[in-house]
Amino acid sequence: MATLSSNLLFIAFILYLVATLFYGGSIKTKNEQNGTNRWGKIAVFLTIVGFVSQLGYFITRWIAAGHAPVSNMFEFTTFFGMALVGAFIVIYFIYRTTLLGLFTMPVAILVIAYASMFPKEITPLIPALQSYWLHIHVTTAAMGEAILAISFAAGLIYLVKAIDQTKSTKQTFWLEMVMFSLVTVLGFVVVSSVFSGMGYHEKFNWIDKHDATAVMEYTMPAITGPNEGELLTKGGYSPLVEMPAFINAKKLNTVIWSLMGGLVLYGLIRTILRKRIAAALKPLVKNIKLDFVDEISYRSVLIGFPVFTLGALIFAMIWAQMAWSRFWGWDPKEVWALITWLFYAAFLHLRLSKGWHGEKSAWLAVIGFVIIMFNLVAVNLVIAGLHSYAG
Numbered sequence: 001m002a003t004l005s006s007n008l009l010f011i012a013f014i015l016y017l018v019a020t021l022f023y024g025g026s027i028k029t030k031n032e033q034n035g036t037n038r039w040g041k042i043a044v045f046l047t048i049v050g051f052v053s054q055l056g057y058f059i060t061r062w063i064a065a066g067h068a069p070v071s072n073m074f075e076f077t078t079f080f081g082m083a084l085v086g087a088f089i090v091i092y093f094i095y096r097t098t099l100l101g102l103f104t105m106p107v108a109i110l111v112i113a114y115a116s117m118f119p120k121e122i123t124p125l126i127p128a129l130q131s132y133w134l135h136i137h138v139t140t141a142a143m144g145e146a147i148l149a150i151s152f153a154a155g156l157i158y159l160v161k162a163i164d165q166t167k168s169t170k171q172t173f174w175l176e177m178v179m180f181s182l183v184t185v186l187g188f189v190v191v192s193s194v195f196s197g198m199g200y201h202e203k204f205n206w207i208d209k210h211d212a213t214a215v216m217e218y219t220m221p222a223i224t225g226p227n228e229g230e231l232l233t234k235g236g237y238s239p240l241v242e243m244p245a246f247i248n249a250k251k252l253n254t255v256i257w258s259l260m261g262g263l264v265l266y267g268l269i270r271t272i273l274r275k276r277i278a279a280a281l282k283p284l285v286k287n288i289k290l291d292f293v294d295e296i297s298y299r300s301v302l303i304g305f306p307v308f309t310l311g312a313l314i315f316a317m318i319w320a321q322m323a324w325s326r327f328w329g330w331d332p333k334e335v336w337a338l339i340t341w342l343f344y345a346a347f348l349h350l351r352l353s354k355g356w357h358g359e360k361s362a363w364l365a366v367i368g369f370v371i372i373m374f375n376l377v378a379v380n381l382v383i384a385g386l387h388s389y390a391g
Contacts, residue, residue, distance in 0.1 A: 001064040002122060008057035009078065009112075015050030016085070016109050019043045023102040027284055040098035047101065048089060054082045065122045068135030072123070076138060077115035077376065083139075083146035084108045087300075091150050095296055099288055104153040110185045117192040133319035140315055141337075144308025145372050147300055148344065154297035155365030157285050161293075162359050165279035172276065178366055179277040181373070183269065184262030188254070191261035195220045202236035204229040209245040216250055224253045255377070294358055297365045298351060305344050312337040336375040343368055 026040030036044065058079065061069040069075040088104045125134070156178065163171045196219065204216045206226035216226045225239025226249040243249035273280045316337065317327040328334060347364045350356040356364065 001060050005057045005060040005064060006120070008053045008060065012050040012054035012057065012082075013109065013112055015046050015053065016105055016112070019046035019050060020102065020105040020109065022046065023098050023105060024284075026098040027102070027287075036096055036098055040101075043098060043101060044089075044092060047085065047105065051082065051085050051089060054078075054085070058082060061122070067125055067130075068139065069122075070135060070138040070142070071125055072118065074115050074118040074120050076142065077118070078112060079139065080142045080146060080376070081108045081111035081115065083143045084111065084149050087143070087147045087150050087304075088153075091296065091300065095292075097288070097292070097296070099157060099285065100150070100153055100293075100296065102284065103157055104150065107149065107153065107182070110182060110189075113189045114185055117189060117196075131319060131322065133315065133322065137311055137315040137319050140307060140311025142311070144304050144306075144311050147304030147307060148372065149304075149369055151297040151300035151304065151365040152369030154293045154300065155362035157288060157293045158290055158297065158362035159359065159366065160278050160281050161285040161288060162290060162362070163278070165276060165282055172278070174363075175278045176276050178370075180262065180266050181370070183266045183277075184258055187261030187263070187265050188258035190265065191220070191257045192254075202231065202233035204231055206230070206249075207245060218250055218253065220253060220257050222249075222253055223256050224249045226250065290358065294361060297362060301344060301347055301351075301365070301368075305348065308344070309341060313341055332379050333375070336371075336379050340368070340371050340375060343371055 020043075022039050022043035026037055026043055058069060061075070070079050084104065085108050088101060088108070092098070092101065159171075159175050163169075163175055165172060200219060200221070202218045202222065204218070204222070204226050206214055206216050207228040208214050209227075215232075216229070221237045222239035223241065225242045227243060227245040229239065229242060229249070231238055239249070239253075243252060269277060316334070320329065320334075321327050347361075347368060350364065351361055
């Protein structure tokens with residue numbers, strides 16, 4: 001069953017890649033909202049088949065594990081990618097624009113590729129996760145974030161078209177930083193794959209935050225080392241910097257390597273394109289109406305915000321009370337879930353009360369997704385807390 005599950009996920013990944021190519025071929029000479037051409041219909045069909053395949057992965061892994069497969073970084077991030085594709089499919093059938101797929105599917109592909117770099121083994125649930133609230137809280141929160149991510153894709157389309165790429169301004173700089181962030185995720189996949197293929201590993205004895213001796217294994221050369229770390233592997237690399245116990249040095253090390261990989265990839269892409277990535281994408285969005293994508297971005301937040309509120313706050317607090325006998329504890333994961341909620345609450349307030357439409361709204365949608373990804377990557381991987389098992 002586990003093998004079948006992995007094969008279904010791989011099939012979904014390939015179908016998403018092929019669908020993205022067809023979305024690119026579906027860009028027409030007339031307005032996107034006027035209908036879907038043959039290329040677009042093929043792209044949507046492949047997306048739906050891929051989603052069904054990934055849903056099959058989710059169900060078969062659930063059967064094999066005996067619990068909802070959202071208990072670690074691989075499972076949660078994979079589910080987030082599936083939810084993102086599902087949210088796109090729903091939005092597509094409302095607005096009938098394939099251009100949104102061209103910007104959404106690469107994000108979903110990167111998310112799933114990012115997930116594949118984490119351990120994939122099915123393991124028993126730790127006591128804290130042995131509750132039916134696991135699939136209620138985690139899946140609802142992930143679906144809310146996925147719907148909110150659609151607003152990011154629409155906002156990105158808006159900014160690529162609206163911002164003048166012929167001038168160097170603050171807007172062009174920050175838009176390109178968004179593109180660089182996406183490339184960095186790809187950098188993580190490439191770097192992790194290279195060191196995994198090399199079979200690289202080294203071990204350290206270290207002192208954790210409870211002053212207990214533990215062993216930490218690295219799969220990339222150590223730039224940041226664990227607290228009071230002692231290298232155990234012969235021929236291994238001594239870390240450049242020792243980190244305090246409350247920071248996960250191994251995963252911070254992974255983030256640093258990812259940034260370096262992202263810089264190299266971004267440099268190669270810029271060398272090939274000979275222009276900013278956003279500028280290279282601008283011809284693809286020339287026929288889309290700004291008001292149209294602005295509406296998609298806004299309505300995605302309207303739908304995603306209450307779903308996220310239920311999953312990440314209300315259901316989370318109920319489970320926290322059952323598991324830890326308190327509704328709120330200022331754990332890093334809880335704090336960033338609250339920050340995310342407050343940001344999107346401010347988004348809706350500024351949109352409805354202050355008239356922040358168009359470019360301002362698009363920037364808010366992009367910033368919101370950055371916060372979501374920071375919560376997924378940095379908070380899960382670097383900052384130790386009660387949710388550290390998710391890493």
